[in-house]
Amino acid sequence: AKDLRQLAQQHGIKIGTAVDIAALRDEPDYRQRLNREFTHVTAENAMKWESVEPERGVYTWDDADALVENARRNHQQIRGHTLLWHNQLPAWLTSGVEDGTIDATELREILREHITTQVRRYKGKIRAWDVVNEVVEEDGSLRQSIWLQHLGPGYIADAFRWAHRADPHARLFINDYNLEWNAPKIETTLSIVKDLKAQGVPIHGIGFQGHLGIQYDYPADWANVMRRFADLGLEVAITELDVRMVLPVTPEKLATQAEYYRRALTDCLSVRACREMTVWGFTDRHSWVPGWFEGEGAATLLDENLAPKPAYKALLAVRGRK
Numbered sequence: 001a002k003d004l005r006q007l008a009q010q011h012g013i014k015i016g017t018a019v020d021i022a023a024l025r026d027e028p029d030y031r032q033r034l035n036r037e038f039t040h041v042t043a044e045n046a047m048k049w050e051s052v053e054p055e056r057g058v059y060t061w062d063d064a065d066a067l068v069e070n071a072r073r074n075h076q077q078i079r080g081h082t083l084l085w086h087n088q089l090p091a092w093l094t095s096g097v098e099d100g101t102i103d104a105t106e107l108r109e110i111l112r113e114h115i116t117t118q119v120r121r122y123k124g125k126i127r128a129w130d131v132v133n134e135v136v137e138e139d140g141s142l143r144q145s146i147w148l149q150h151l152g153p154g155y156i157a158d159a160f161r162w163a164h165r166a167d168p169h170a171r172l173f174i175n176d177y178n179l180e181w182n183a184p185k186i187e188t189t190l191s192i193v194k195d196l197k198a199q200g201v202p203i204h205g206i207g208f209q210g211h212l213g214i215q216y217d218y219p220a221d222w223a224n225v226m227r228r229f230a231d232l233g234l235e236v237a238i239t240e241l242d243v244r245m246v247l248p249v250t251p252e253k254l255a256t257q258a259e260y261y262r263r264a265l266t267d268c269l270s271v272r273a274c275r276e277m278t279v280w281g282f283t284d285r286h287s288w289v290p291g292w293f294e295g296e297g298a299a300t301l302l303d304e305n306l307a308p309k310p311a312y313k314a315l316l317a318v319r320g321r322k
């Protein structure tokens with residue numbers, strides 16, 4: 001393949017990226033590359049609750065709308081990220097819950113309203129939604145979020161039902177990190193999915209974030225884990241792939257990184273139900289990694305100047321689905 005768009009076509013999957021909205025607006029080279037290479041996009045931050053409703057009842061859709069419009073013009077499909085999370089919630093919401101001015105009944109209503117409003121706004125324009133994000137802890141218990149604490153575990157089913165009602169054609173995903181290898185998390189997530197299915201709740205997909213690092217072993221069992229979710233009837237997606245390293249960059253580290261990217265794509269291609277591989281940013285110029293892991297970085301496919309790294313070339317060389 002000559003680029004990622006062609007690679008996606010060749011393999012019959014979607015290859016996407018998270019989009020930094022400021023870069024999309026301000027950097028022509030970023031914009032050009034994004035639109036040329038990718039068939040699928042996710043908003044890195046622009047569709048999160050704090051971005052779209054910073055003050056109660058005051059909606060700021062400009063960034064999200066701009067992303068949707070850019071995608072339309074460039075024939076890209078969209079993954080909506082994310083309707084329900086414990087991070088990047090608006091301050092009015094978290095403080096209201098904390099000081100007791102928002103009680104459980106009202107909180108449930110606020111959540112219903114949020115999901116309904118956002119999904120309805122982009123009805124027919126968003127292929128798939130990350131409905132719930134990161135709802136399981138590392139030890140396999142349900143995450144202690146304001147949602148669990150105030151609404152109880154039923155909030156997950158509610159969120160899917162509300163999203164489905166607002167756009168019956170959108171594919172609805174549960175999304176998480178470390179799900180590539182963490183056994184307690186995998187088992188709990190599988191049982192959540194089984195429960196939802198047994199109750200007739202509309203859930204269609206599992207998202208593996210795929211935040212990897214070369215200082216850790218590659219999650220060798222990943223394809224098997226994907227298959228276990230596929231066996232429950234779910235579509236599988238890699239939703240936030242990146243492969244960070246401890247700086248400085250060396251040729252050896254870049255070669256290892258390339259191997260991790262190649263294996264992730266190969267794992268996806270080995271599972272029929274895996275239909276999408278999205279990277280969490282495509283250039284080291286814009287990546288969440290250096291801001292979150294001190295001394296780490298260089299996690300994406302292109303360097304700061306948008307020059308292809310070995311990982312990019314390794315992906316292009318991957319051969320067809322078996």
Ligand code: G3I
Nearest residue numbers: 018044045081082087088133177209211240280287288292
């Ligand atoms: O919006 C402010 C801006 O006004 C200010 O000038 C700037 C200065 O630091 O901060 C901006 O907010 C930052 C925001 O990204 C937008 O750039 C926040 O500080 C920063 O914490 C936030 O980080 C995002 C992170 O989620 C927050 O949880 C990352 O960009 C984003 O890549 C990351 O994405 C998550 C996925 O949603 C879920 N899975 C994990 C993944 C990586 O953490």
